[in-house]
Amino acid sequence: MNQTSFTPRVFSGIKPSGGLTLGNYLGAIKRFVGMQGQMETIYCVVDMHAITVWQDPKELANMTREVAAGYLAAGLDPSQSILFNQSQVAAHAELAWIFNCVARVGWMNRMTQFKDKAGSNAEKVSLGLYAYPALMAADILIYQATHVPVGEDQKQHVELTRDIAAKFNHDFKTDFFPLTEPVIEGPAMRIMNLRDGTKKMSKSGESDMERINMTDDADKIAKKFKKAKTDPEPLPETVEGLKDRPEARNLVEIYAALNDMTPEAVIAEYPGAGWGTFKPALADLAVAKLAPISEEMARFMADPAEIDRILGEGAEKARAIANPILRDTYDIVGLLRSDATR
Structure with a gap:
């Protein structure tokens, strides 16, 4: 069986911790919605990944619903895509x-995100935080997903997934799991901090002015963009002029992603513009694109x-795909089951 023998299928997930930001929307959810209809699409709120660090149980449930509301408010259609939370499908x-x-300890030791999150406290973090890339591989391969839309910072996890699939296939002399392809395309896949263009926009940043929350109303969205950090120079005449100007580049890329343009097209529309012109234009665009989503999220969160x-129905659909794949995996590995459990 080769790669083309697998049903074209997209899988991706978002962790419910700290609330959704503009980075989640432009880097993930907007792209997920755009992939509907192109191939089979499965999207997951990865709540089991969230508990690799301590989570307040009530807050975790609320954040899981908020991520689902973000998907739905942005246009994800449960009749076209499967949407569920990870913990409802035990096969993961x-x-x-x-x-x-199957995975090797050396592979885990090379994972940069664990090093970043654990820091100097690696001996005291949970085993789950260390081993979670194997769960991430399972999230993808339990559906034999062929494509995963990711940002550059997540590409290493897809590479590990491919390594695990290849070793499983080699060890058991099969071609059961696909070598999943990362899908990295489009502008603004890595949205940066509005107060420091060298840092990724984060849910956990110290100041709320650093980020656009997907629950922000129109006034907050406009205020944050108008107060976003810039440099003294106007926009350049060409996109090459954004080099070594992280704040300027970030705002141009956000404008491009919101308006389905390239950064080159944005610069062509605003060559040499001052920030007094560009930032209000960006704020108006952001309000037009994002305020309806935040309003729709609030409507969903009220119910x-x-x-x-919706998550329960999605989980039922997901289990219908995942469980037969898990049963076949058990058979390949040689894990004995009685007829009653087959």
């Missing part, structure tokens, strides 16, 4: 254990039972 965790036994219903 079951396949992750098998992958824990948590409806969100739970």
Whole structure:
């Protein structure tokens, strides 16, 4: 079986911790919605990944609903895409254990995100934080997903997923799992901090002015962009002039991503413009694109039972795909099951 033998299928997920930002929307959700109809699409709120660090249980449930509301408000259609939260499909965790036994410790030691998150405290973090790339591989391969839309900072995880799939296939003399392809395209895949263009926009930043929250109303969105840090120089005549100007580049790329343009097209529209011209234009564009989404998110969040219903129906659809793949994996590995559990 080769790569083309697998059903073209997209999988991706967002972790429910700290609330959704503009970075989540432009780097992930907007792209996810755009992929609907192109191939089978499966999107997940990865709540099991969230608990690799301590989470308040009530807040975790609320954040899971907020991420789902963000997907839905941005245009994800549950009749076209499968949307669910990870913990409702036990096959993710079951396949992750098998992958824990396939992956090598050396592979985990090379994962840069663990090093970044653990810092100098690596001996005291959870085993889950260390091993979570194997769960991430299971998230993808339990659906035999062929494509994963990711930012550059997540590409290493897809490479590990490919390594795990290749070793599993080699060890068991099969071609059961695809070598998943990362999909990295378009502007503004890495949205930066509005107060420091060298840092990624984060849910956990110290100041709320650093980020655009997807729950921000129109006034907050406009205020944050108008007060975003810039440098003294106007916009350049060409995109090459954005080199070594992180704040300027970030705002141009945000404008481009919001308006489905390239950064080159933005510069062509605003050559040599001062920030007194460009930032209000960016603020107006952001309000037009984002305020309706935040309003729709608020509507969904006011009806948590409806969100739970959508996630439950999505989980049922996901299990219908995942469980047969898990059963076949058990058979390949040689894990004995009685007829009653098949």
